Amino acid sequence: MDQELAQIKQLQQKIALYEDMKAYEQLYGLLYPGLHRFACAFVKSRDTAQDIVSDVFIKLWQIRGRLMEIENLKVYLFTLARNFSYNYLTQQFKKVVLSLDEADPEVLISFDDPESLCISADAVGKIRLAIRQLPPQCRIIFQLVKEEGMKYKEVADVxxxxxxxxxxxxxxxTRKIAALLPAGELRAAFKNIK
Structure with a gap:
């Protein structure tokens, strides 16, 4: 994960100092999937989440001259996605009081990468079942830590x-998922879930 943070920092620098569109596109490609799942958990619409992530990256481009002031760009972008999601919901429902418990984290968990395919189909089913049974806030936190590779402090900030x-x-x-898996499958599962 340190390699990803170094890559983000390098792209951030290129965008801030040289207005490098290729770096901007690479950053988009790197962070879009996680930001999309995160926004989708709040707004419960893949299309709206796509619009929100687009707005996040538009905002990023608008402030490109001040990007070097941002210490952790990944946390900053996830925070923007959360705020834009809240703003969208507020505009749609005017009286929305949204908490993490109301978000739909089911769309956050993805087992589409090749490493995950090494886990048996039965284990994946058990993991998905266990994740669905988690309280919503717990699911979102689990996704940000295990799939997005964020540190606890970063998740706490977002x-x-x-x-x-x-x-x-x-x-x-982890305990709830562990309770549903035999020990060998558990080690393999958590090794392959980022």
Whole structure:
């Protein structure tokens, strides 16, 4: 994951200093899938989530001259996606009071990468079942940590939670998933879920 952060930092620099469109496109390709799943969990629409992520990257381009002031661009972009999702929901429903518990994290978990295919179909089914049974906030936190590779502090910053809450939610998710899998499958599953 440090390699990804280094790559993001390098792309951030190219965009900020040289207005490099290729770097901008590479950053988009790198972060779009996770941002899309994250926004989709809130707005419950893949098309709307796509629009939100597009808005996030438009905003990124608009502030490109100040990008070097941003310490962790990935956390910044996930925070923008969350805020844009909240704004969208507020505009749509005027009186929406949204909490993480109302988000639909089912769309967040993806087993489409080749490594995940090494896990038996039965294990994947059990993992999906366990993840669906997690409380919504727990599911979102689990996805950000395990799939997006974010650190607890980064997830806490994005979701306005304490690091302790994030750590506890990951532990809860891990225990619940572990309860449904034999030990060998569990090790393989968590090795292959980022």
């Amino acid at each position: 979701l306005h939670l304490s690091v302790l809450t994030v750590r506890n939610q990951v532990a809860i998710a």
